[in-house]
Amino acid sequence: MYHLDDDEYLNVPYYRKTRSVCPECLEPIDAEVYEENDQIWMKKSCEEHGFFRDKLSSSAKYYKWTHWAIKDKDGRVIWKFDKDGEANPPDCVGEDPRGCPYNCGLCDQHLSTCSLALIDLTNRCNFNCNFCYANVLQSGYLVEPTLEEIDRIMKHFRSKPIPAIAIMFTGGEPTVRKDFPEICKMAKDNGFKEVIVATNGYGFQKKHGGLEWTKKVKEAGLDTLYFQFDGINNVTYEKTRGIKNLMAYKQRVIENCRKAGLDSIVLVATIAKGVTDIEVGNIIQYSIDNVDVVRGITFQPVSLCGRIAYEEREELRITNADVLKKIEEQTGGKISMENAWYPLSTIVEFGRVIAYLADVEPIEFTCHPDCGFASYLVTDPDSGEMMPIMEYFDPLKVIDFANRFWAKIKHKERKPLKLFEDLLGDFGKTLDKGLNFLDKTQLRARFLLGVLQYMKKPGKLMEMFSRLLMRGDWESVSSFSYGALLLSSMHFQDAYNMDLERVKRCIVHFGIAMPDGGVKEISFCTMNSIHRPIIEKQIAKQVTAKVRDEFDTSTGQAIKEIEQEVARNGGINKEEGV
Amino acid sequence: MPEEFVEDKDGMKIRKLTELRTDTDKEYETAMLRRVDEFKEKEKDKSQFNDVLQNTFFKALSTALDLKVQVDKALGEDNLKKLRKAIDDILLLGL
Numbered sequence: 001m002y003h004l005d006d007d008e009y010l011n012v013p014y015y016r017k018t019r020s021v022c023p024e025c026l027e028p029i030d031a032e033v034y035e036e037n038d039q040i041w042m043k044k045s046c047e048e049h050g051f052f053r054d055k056l057s058s059s060a061k062y063y064k065w066t067h068w069a070i071k072d073k074d075g076r077v078i079w080k081f082d083k084d085g086e087a088n089p090p091d092c093v094g095e096d097p098r099g100c101p102y103n104c105g106l107c108d109q110h111l112s113t114c115s116l117a118l119i120d121l122t123n124r125c126n127f128n129c130n131f132c133y134a135n136v137l138q139s140g141y142l143v144e145p146t147l148e149e150i151d152r153i154m155k156h157f158r159s160k161p162i163p164a165i166a167i168m169f170t171g172g173e174p175t176v177r178k179d180f181p182e183i184c185k186m187a188k189d190n191g192f193k194e195v196i197v198a199t200n201g202y203g204f205q206k207k208h209g210g211l212e213w214t215k216k217v218k219e220a221g222l223d224t225l226y227f228q229f230d231g232i233n234n235v236t237y238e239k240t241r242g243i244k245n246l247m248a249y250k251q252r253v254i255e256n257c258r259k260a261g262l263d264s265i266v267l268v269a270t271i272a273k274g275v276t277d278i279e280v281g282n283i284i285q286y287s288i289d290n291v292d293v294v295r296g297i298t299f300q301p302v303s304l305c306g307r308i309a310y311e312e313r314e315e316l317r318i319t320n321a322d323v324l325k326k327i328e329e330q331t332g333g334k335i336s337m338e339n340a341w342y343p344l345s346t347i348v349e350f351g352r353v354i355a356y357l358a359d360v361e362p363i364e365f366t367c368h369p370d371c372g373f374a375s376y377l378v379t380d381p382d383s384g385e386m387m388p389i390m391e392y393f394d395p396l397k398v399i400d401f402a403n404r405f406w407a408k409i410k411h412k413e414r415k416p417l418k419l420f421e422d423l424l425g426d427f428g429k430t431l432d433k434g435l436n437f438l439d440k441t442q443l444r445a446r447f448l449l450g451v452l453q454y455m456k457k458p459g460k461l462m463e464m465f466s467r468l469l470m471r472g473d474w475e476s477v478s479s480f481s482y483g484a485l486l487l488s489s490m491h492f493q494d495a496y497n498m499d500l501e502r503v504k505r506c507i508v509h510f511g512i513a514m515p516d517g518g519v520k521e522i523s524f525c526t527m528n529s530i531h532r533p534i535i536e537k538q539i540a541k542q543v544t545a546k547v548r549d550e551f552d553t554s555t556g557q558a559i560k561e562i563e564q565e566v567a568r569n570g571g572i573n574k575e576e577g578v
Numbered sequence: 579m580p581e582e583f584v585e586d587k588d589g590m591k592i593r594k595l596t597e598l599r600t601d602t603d604k605e606y607e608t609a610m611l612r613r614v615d616e617f618k619e620k621e622k623d624k625s626q627f628n629d630v631l632q633n634t635f636f637k638a639l640s641t642a643l644d645l646k647v648q649v650d651k652a653l654g655e656d657n658l659k660k661l662r663k664a665i666d667d668i669l670l671l672g673l
Contacts, residue, residue: 231592232593233592233593235592236592263609263612263613278584278592278594279592279594281594281595281598282593282594282595284595284598285595285598285599288598288599288600288602289602291602291605291606291609292605292608292609292612330594330595331595331597331598332597332598334597334598334600335598377600378606379600379602379603379606379607380603381603384601384603384604385600385601385603386598386600386601386602386603386606387600397662401666404666404670405669405670405673408670408673409673443673446669446670446673447669448639449665449669450665450666450669450670452639452643452646453646453662453665454662455643455646455647456647456650457647458640458643458644458647459640460607460610460611460640461606461607461610462640462643463636463637463639463640463643464610466636466639466640466643467626467636470636471626473626475617475621475625475626475627476626478613478617479610479613479614479617480610482606482609482610482612482613483606483607483609483610484606485606
C-alpha cells in the first residue's frame with residue numbers, strides 16, 4: 001500500500017504539533033495535527049475565540065504516506081518528503097514579536113526559495129465570481145501596478161542568489177490590461193524562462209481579434225496559460241461562475257491557442273464538493289483529447305475564506321485525498337490513489353543533481369507535503385495506453401539513488417575543484433575549469449546509468465528522459481513534458497487549516513511593489529488569508545468618477561466598445577451567456 | 579467514450595465520465611517531436627537537437643535501454659535486485 005508494503009509506519013497513529021492562526025482574530029496559536037477515524041484533523045484553541053477543528057485529509061493512510069521518511073538502521077531520519085529548502089537570504093528583519101506569518105517580506109524564518117513568482121496585474125475582472133478574493137467590484141478600489149512597478153518586482157525575483165525561474169501573472173483577470181503583451185516581453189527580458197498567465201481566457205477568446213491577440217502575446221513571450229477550467233458542462237460554470245453557456249467561451253480559447261501555436265495550456269479546476277468534483281474525470285479526458293495544446297491539469301480544492309460554521313465547513317471541505325479518490329473513481333481505476341501520486345517535494349534532490357551537473361538554475365520544489373501532489377500520465381509503448389509514469393520506473397528506487405548521489409556530491413557544488421589556480425594563475429584557472437568539466441562528465445555518466453537501471457519501459461519518451469538526465473536544460477525538460485500529461489493538485493490554505501510549517505516552506509510567492517519603493521515578497525496562502533486587505537489598502541488607487549462613467553471597471557474597456565462587442569455577440573453578456 | 583449522465587441535487591443532468599479513453603500514444607509522441615522541431619528551428623546551432631554527435635549518442639543509449647528492458651525480464655526479480663545493488667555500489671564508489 002502506498003509503495004510501502006510491509007511497512008508498519010502506515011498503521012501507527014499520526015500526531016504532530018505545529019502553529020496555526022485563530023480563524024477569528026488571525027493571531028498565531030498552537031495547533032495539533034492528529035488521526036481520528038482514518039482521517040487527519042487539526043485542532044487549536046484561541047484564548048478569546050475558543051476551540052476550532054478542521055479536516056486536513058480524508059485519508060489518514062494517504063496523509064501518512066506523504067509524511068514518510070527514510071531512516072537508517074539506527075532509526076535516524078536520512079530523507080523525508082518534508083524538507084527544509086535552500087532559502088535565499090531574508091529580505092527583511094522580522095520585527096513583529098508574533099513571528100510567522102506576520103513578518104512576511106520575506107523574513108529569516110522562511111525555509112524555501114521562490115519557484116514561482118506571482119504578480120497581481122490588476123483586480124479588474126470580466127467575471128464576478130462570488131468566492132474570489134480579488135475583485136475591484138467587491139473591494140471598491142483599483143489595484144494595478146504600473147509598468148515601472150512590475151519591472152521592479154521582476155528584478156527583485158531575478159536578482160536573488162537562487163532566482164525564480166517562472167513567473168505567473170494573476171489578478172483579477174490579467175488579460176484585461178491593454179499593456180499585457182508588453183508585460184510578457186518585460187518578463188522575458190528580465191530572464192524568466194517560463195512566463196505564465198492565470199486567466200479565465202478573456203483576451204484569448206474574443207471573437208473579433210482574439211486570434212491576433214493570442215499570436216501577439218505568444219510573440220511577446222507568453223509561454224503558458226494557467227487556464228481556469230471547471231469542467232466540460234455549461235451547468236457547472238453556471239454554478240461556479242454564474243455565467244451561462246461558458247463552455248463555448250472556453251472552447252474558443254483552446255481553438256485560438258491551437259491556431260496561434262500557443263501550445264502550453266494547463267487546465268486549472270477549482271474543486272468544490274458536489275459542484276465540480278464530478279468533473280475531474282471529464283477534465284482529464286478533455287486534456288487527453290486536446291493533447292496538442294494541453295500540457296497538464298492542476299486541481300485546486302477550494303479554500304474556505306470568511307467566517308464559516310463548523311457544520312457548514314464539514315459539508316464544504318474537500319481535501320487532496322478526496323480529489324485523488326474522485327480521480328480514481330472517475331477514470332475507471334486507471335489512476336490509482338495508492339500508486340500514482342507523490343508529493344511535489346519528492347524530486348528535490350533529483351532536481352538538485354540535474355541542475356548541478358547541467359550548470360542550470362535549480363528549481364526547488366521544497367514545499368510542504370500537504371501543499372500538493374503530482375503525477376505524469378505517459379503512454380505505454382507496449383500497449384499504446386496512457387498510464388501513470390510510476391509504471392515506467394521504480395520511483396522509490398530512483399529517489400533513493402538520487403538522494404544518495406546528491407549526499408555524496410553536494411560538497412562539490414559549494415566547493416568546486418581548485419587545484420592549479422593558486423599555483424599557475426590564469427592558466428591554472430583554465431586547467432581547473434577543464435578538470436571540473438571532466439569531473440562533471442563522469443558524474444553525469446554515473447547518474448544516468450544509476451537512474452536508467454530502474455527504467456522498465458523503452459521508447460522515445462525514455463530517450464527524452466535520458467536527455468533530461470544528461471543535459472538538464474530547458475529544451476529537454478520542456479520537450480519531455482510535451483510527451484506527457486502533468487496532473488497535480490495545490491490545496492491552498494485558509495485560516496481554519498493554516499499550518500505555519502506549510503507557510504514557511506511556501507514556494508509560490510507574491511511580489512508587491514510598495515509605495516516606499518521596495519518590494520514585499522509574501523507567500524501565497526498568507527497573502528490571501530491574512531495580508532491582502534492590509535497591503536491592498538496601501539497600494540490601492542481610487543476608481544475615479546471618469547473611469548466609472550466611461551469604462552467598465554471590470555474589463556477596462558470603454559462602455560461604447562463593450563456595447564458594440566455585445567451587439568456582435570463577441571463580449572460577455574452576463575444575463576444571457578456568451 | 580464510456581460515460582453516463584448524473585443528476586445533481588437541483589435536478590440538472592451532467593455528463594460524467596466513467597472510464598478513461600487513453601489510446602493517444604501517437605498524438606503525445608507527435609506533440610513531443612513537434613516541440614523538438616520548434617527548438618531545432620528557434621535555437622539553430624545552439625540546440626542540442628541539431629547536434630549530430632548528441633543525437634547519435636542518445637539514439638544508441640535508447641537502443642541499449644531497449645535491450646536492458648529485455649535483459650531485466652530474463653533475469654528475474656531476485657537476481658535483478660542483487661545486480662542493481664551491485665551497480666549502485668559501483669556508481670557511488672569514490673564519490
